[in-house]
Amino acid sequence: MDLSKHSRPAEILIKAFLVFCGFFSILITVGIIYEVGSEALLFFSNPQVNLWKFFTGTVWQPQAQEFGILPLVNATFMTTLFAMMVALPLGLGVAMYLSEYATPRVRKVLKPVLEVLAGIPTVVYGYFALTFMTPLLRQIFGVDVVNIYNTASAGLVMGILILPLVASMCEDALSAVPQSLRDASYALGATKFETVVKIVLPAAISGIAAAVIVAFSRAVGETMIVAMAAGAGPNFTFNPFKSAETMTGHIVRISGGDLSYDSIDYNSLFAIAILLFLFTLTLNVISQRIVRKYRRKYE
Amino acid sequence: MDSPNNSENAIEVSGLNIYYDKFRAVKNVSIAIKQKKVTAFIGPSGCGKSTMLRSLNRMNELIPSCHTEGKVDFLGQDIYAPNVDPVEVRKRIGMVFQKPNPFPKSIYENVAWSARINGFKPGLGRPSMDEWVEICLRKAALWDEVKDKLHQSGLSISGGQQQRLCIARTIAVQPQIILMDEPASALDPIATLKIEELMRELADEYTIIVVTHNMQQAARASDYTAFFTMDEDRSGILVEYDKTEKLYTNPSDSKTEAYISGRFG
Numbered sequence: 196m197d198l199s200k201h202s203r204p205a206e207i208l209i210k211a212f213l214v215f216c217g218f219f220s221i222l223i224t225v226g227i228i229y230e231v232g233s234e235a236l237l238f239f240s241n242p243q244v245n246l247w248k249f250f251t252g253t254v255w256q257p258q259a260q261e262f263g264i265l266p267l268v269n270a271t272f273m274t275t276l277f278a279m280m281v282a283l284p285l286g287l288g289v290a291m292y293l294s295e296y297a298t299p300r301v302r303k304v305l306k307p308v309l310e311v312l313a314g315i316p317t318v319v320y321g322y323f324a325l326t327f328m329t330p331l332l333r334q335i336f337g338v339d340v341v342n343i344y345n346t347a348s349a350g351l352v353m354g355i356l357i358l359p360l361v362a363s364m365c366e367d368a369l370s371a372v373p374q375s376l377r378d379a380s381y382a383l384g385a386t387k388f389e390t391v392v393k394i395v396l397p398a399a400i401s402g403i404a405a406a407v408i409v410a411f412s413r414a415v416g417e418t419m420i421v422a423m424a425a426g427a428g429p430n431f432t433f434n435p436f437k438s439a440e441t442m443t444g445h446i447v448r449i450s451g452g453d454l455s456y457d458s459i460d461y462n463s464l465f466a467i468a469i470l471l472f473l474f475t476l477t478l479n480v481i482s483q484r485i486v487r488k489y490r491r492k493y494e
Numbered sequence: 495m496d497s498p499n500n501s502e503n504a505i506e507v508s509g510l511n512i513y514y515d516k517f518r519a520v521k522n523v524s525i526a527i528k529q530k531k532v533t534a535f536i537g538p539s540g541c542g543k544s545t546m547l548r549s550l551n552r553m554n555e556l557i558p559s560c561h562t563e564g565k566v567d568f569l570g571q572d573i574y575a576p577n578v579d580p581v582e583v584r585k586r587i588g589m590v591f592q593k594p595n596p597f598p599k600s601i602y603e604n605v606a607w608s609a610r611i612n613g614f615k616p617g618l619g620r621p622s623m624d625e626w627v628e629i630c631l632r633k634a635a636l637w638d639e640v641k642d643k644l645h646q647s648g649l650s651i652s653g654g655q656q657q658r659l660c661i662a663r664t665i666a667v668q669p670q671i672i673l674m675d676e677p678a679s680a681l682d683p684i685a686t687l688k689i690e691e692l693m694r695e696l697a698d699e700y701t702i703i704v705v706t707h708n709m710q711q712a713a714r715a716s717d718y719t720a721f722f723t724m725d726e727d728r729s730g731i732l733v734e735y736d737k738t739e740k741l742y743t744n745p746s747d748s749k750t751e752a753y754i755s756g757r758f759g
Binding site: 393 | 664
């Protein structure tokens with residue numbers, strides 16, 4: 196009987212490959228941060244740029260050396276707000292229906308349909324905003340009130356885009372609530388609605404909160420719909436029917452044009468990008484914290 | 495066994511059959527449960543005693559594959575009649591489960607919420623919500639242990655305390671019958687004893703029906719005992735139902751005798 200150690204080269208090879216896979220994503224992330232960060236640093240170290248004006252200025256006109264980010268940030272949050280107004284109530288409603296009310300047969304049909312919705316390319320949603328939502332808004336509120344490009348239309352359609360994400364995350368949170376809590380509630384003479392709203396929803400609240408934050412960060416980063424339907428040109432306005440350009444939309448438009456490498460205009464794009472990255476990173480970290488807290492609860 | 499239509503009966507079950515899809519889990523059970531007594535359902539695993547218990551307040555309906563035939567008369571009304579609302583049934587026939595399942599709310603809210611959804615309104619001549627929560631927690635023999643931490647989570651106390659919180663919350667609804675599905679099987683011996691004492695005390699005001707695996711528990715805590723077992727189709731049948739003392743000392747069926755003397759089950 197031979198109990199001595201064998202060398203198993205295949206084991207080592209596979210382990211090495213898997214380690215590489217694990218570190219690859221980290222490497223890519225670090226690379227992106229380095230690339231975007233160093234260009235952004237060039238921008239911020241430029242004597243023409245005033246950090247205070249960057250964060251408080253309401254005019255973004257790189258040709259005129261005006262670098263106030265607020266119009267872009269404002270448009271981003273306007274579209275995001277509209278997206279959330281659609282995605283949160285509808286998404287939570289869909290999730291509550293799927294998890295608590297739908298019969299298995301209905302669920303079997305509805306879930307794949309939602310996944311199809313999630314699989315539609317965003318450029319198609321962009322067309323949908325331009326050719327359906329905008330005309331609809333103009334019909335309702337008047338052609339004089341609603342511009343052809345406007346943040347409301349882009350935001351509403353973005354809400355439809357994010358809806359499946361919210362629905363699926365909320366449904367996971369709701370179905371993770373133990374059946375024993377529902378049983379307890381029914382045994383006390385609670386109705387279905389009381390059980391869902393007062394017991395199941397609060398028990399799932401951290402999962403739902405995480406869904407909200409992920410949806411928010413998705414909306415902030417969404418590009419195609421806003422680039423097509425929100426407008427082409429920074430505009431500091433709180434009127435959702437006026438055109439305005441979001442951070443992502445601006446980056447797309449300018450980087451598609453002919454910009455000389457290493458000009459301040461060029462570098463400014465990276466400053467926007469790093470700010471965007473910080474927004475979504477913060478949101479993702481918060482949502483992960485919440486999810487972790489919520490996992491511990493029922494173990 | 496007493497004849498049916500006895501006004502001392504809290505529940506009269508007749509010809510009850512319960513199915514999971516095609517499988518008949520409970521076969522032709524008829525039983526009359528005495529008011530304000532503790533009745534124990536005993537029997538080997540899988541004999542349908544929990545299913546039987548859950549049929550008494552229509553909890554089985556929450557399992558999609560389950561359906562019930564037969565009559566369950568509660569104070570002269572068949573709770574399976576088509577016009578009966580299961581929510582109304584469960585307000586009057588409460589249930590405590592095997593695993594303690596307090597809501598992830600405060601101890602206070604666990605009790606107060608149950609009272610509130612059942613239309614509890616404090617007012618003149620009636621206790622305030624604070625008083626009512628105290629009354630319920632006292633009845634569940636939990637008040638002294640939690641009075642200083644009413645606003646901590648119901649999940650922060652021990653398993654035995656959680657189970658008594660679940661009982662307090664059930665009392666807050668003011669039911670007439672409390673069903674208990676192996677209420678002590680997840681608890682340690684001391685906590686178990688406390689639950690048993692509590693069952694005895696609660697029987698002054700409520701009808702208690704308890705499913706238990708523990709024959710000593712049934713012997714200690716119950717006035718009446720029903721022995722269930724499986725027939726050749728693995729369906730649950732009621733073998734014998736009598737005063738606990740009689741059933742344990744002088745069972746009339748040989749299967750009961752075999753079970754309680756530990757020869758099977």
